[in-house]
Amino acid sequence: MTNLATERLPHLRIERHDDGVVELVLDNPEQRNAMSGEMTASWGTAVDSLVGDRSVRVVVVRGEGSAFCSGGDLSWLASEPDATVDRLRARMLPFYRTWLSVRRLEVPTIAALNGPAIGAGLAVALACDIRYAARGARLGVPFVGLGMHPGMATTYLLPDVVGPAHARDLVLTGRLVRDEEAVALGLASRVVEPEVFLDEVRAAAHGIAATAPQPSRLATLALRAGHRDIEAALQWEALAQPVTLATEDLQEGLSAARERRAPVFRDR
Numbered sequence: 001m002t003n004l005a006t007e008r009l010p011h012l013r014i015e016r017h018d019d020g021v022v023e024l025v026l027d028n029p030e031q032r033n034a035m036s037g038e039m040t041a042s043w044g045t046a047v048d049s050l051v052g053d054r055s056v057r058v059v060v061v062r063g064e065g066s067a068f069c070s071g072g073d074l075s076w077l078a079s080e081p082d083a084t085v086d087r088l089r090a091r092m093l094p095f096y097r098t099w100l101s102v103r104r105l106e107v108p109t110i111a112a113l114n115g116p117a118i119g120a121g122l123a124v125a126l127a128c129d130i131r132y133a134a135r136g137a138r139l140g141v142p143f144v145g146l147g148m149h150p151g152m153a154t155t156y157l158l159p160d161v162v163g164p165a166h167a168r169d170l171v172l173t174g175r176l177v178r179d180e181e182a183v184a185l186g187l188a189s190r191v192v193e194p195e196v197f198l199d200e201v202r203a204a205a206h207g208i209a210a211t212a213p214q215p216s217r218l219a220t221l222a223l224r225a226g227h228r229d230i231e232a233a234l235q236w237e238a239l240a241q242p243v244t245l246a247t248e249d250l251q252e253g254l255s256a257a258r259e260r261r262a263p264v265f266r267d268r
Contacts, residue, residue, distance in 0.1 A: 011039035013064075014046050020057030020213075021205045022050060029065025034073040035099065035120060044098040051104050054267060057209040057216065059105055060201060061128060062112035068137065069121025072151075096152050099124050103224065106217050108208050112201040113137045113188065118176075122187075123152035126161050129220060132204070133188035134197040135179055142174035162186045212249040213267040 007014040013025040024046055026033040033039075050056050063069055072095070080087075102109055102124065111117075111125035113133040122139055125131050133139065141158065143150040150158075150171055159167040162185045170177070170185075182188040192200045208216065218240045227233040244250060248268040256263035 009042035009045060011036055012042035012046060014049075017206070017209075019206060020055055020209045021060065021202070022056050022058070023060045023062060025062055025064055026069055027064045029063075029067070031073065032067035032070035032116070033063040033065070033121070034070045035095075036073045040095060040098050044101060047101045047104060051106075054213075056105070056107055057213055058108050058110065058205045059102070060110045060112055060205050061102070061124070062198070062201070063114050065115070067115040068111070068113045068117040069124065070116060071119030071121045092151060100127050100153060102127050106221060107213075108216060108220050110201065110205055110208075112198070113139065114194075114197060116176075119143060120152040120154075123150075123154045123157055126157035126187075127153070129224065130204075131188045132197075132201050133178070133182055133191050134194045135191050136194065137182075138176040138178050139182055139187050140174065140176035141171055142176070144172065145174040210262070210265070212244070212247070212253060212263075212265045214247055214249065215244045218244065 003018045005016045005018075007016075008027075011026070011028040013023075013027050015023040015025060017023075024043070026039065028034060028036055028039055050059065099120070100123075108130065109128040111128040111131045113125060113131060114137065115134065116138045117125050118138070119141055122141055125139075141150055141154050143154070154171070155167075158170065162170070166185050169175075177185060177187065179191050183191055222233075222236055222240065227236060249263075249265045252265060253263045
């Protein structure tokens with residue numbers, strides 16, 4: 001069991017474990033963790049505080065209460081029916097960029113979908129490297145059914161995760177999926193029973209945190225960015241692998257394997 005330090009921001013908690021696992025907890029359960037202005041500002045502050053922090057090894061994003069995230073808090077749209085396109089664009093771009101700044105983190109990120117992840121809420125989960133879903137959690141992007149075009153880079157992230165054909169189905173129908181269908185589509189890596197969901201997510205995060213940090217970061221960046229072809233992959237790996245071969249952590253990993261013990265990596 002690791003020690004836990006908690007920092008509270010408006011509509012967001014930062015929970016730091018002493019092994020480098022950090023949990024960002026969306027904390028607006030009365031509104032099913034809708035992306036309020038306060039939460040958005042807190043998210044930007046939290047990500048800024050984690051970028052470049054070498055003690056961070058894994059980041060988990062989860063929701064407080066029964067939902068992961070119900071999407072953007074769009075009540076302001078109803079209150080501004082005469083807003084111009086320019087005004088709306090000026091508001092939406094910073095909103096998108098703040099939430100997608102999770103991709104600035106050069107460590108593995110896990111979206112723990114403890115409940116519904118809808119619209120922009122699912123898009124943030126798609127921006128993470130891994131997604132685990134609690135059984136029964138509904139996932140979808142019902143933008144067009146609300147009368148709006150998808151946002152939060154959904155038209156980029158969703159095809160990247162599930163493929164173009166499934167993305168067209170999910171976007172144009174707006175239907176919600178869950179459980180084994182979510183896994184089959186690639187929206188979730190696995191489905192976990194709700195009563196053990198957080199324990200399973202944390203076990204996965206702590207397992208990743210126990211691996212060598214430099215290979216973990218470099219592999220995360222390679223997988224997140226992709227390669228244009230196999231030669232580009234070889235060129236990246238011919239540089240990234242020697243970087244890790246020249247570390248003390250490699251020698252520790254080899255020694256631990258010979259001695260049949262768990263390695264202790266020190267990011268050196």
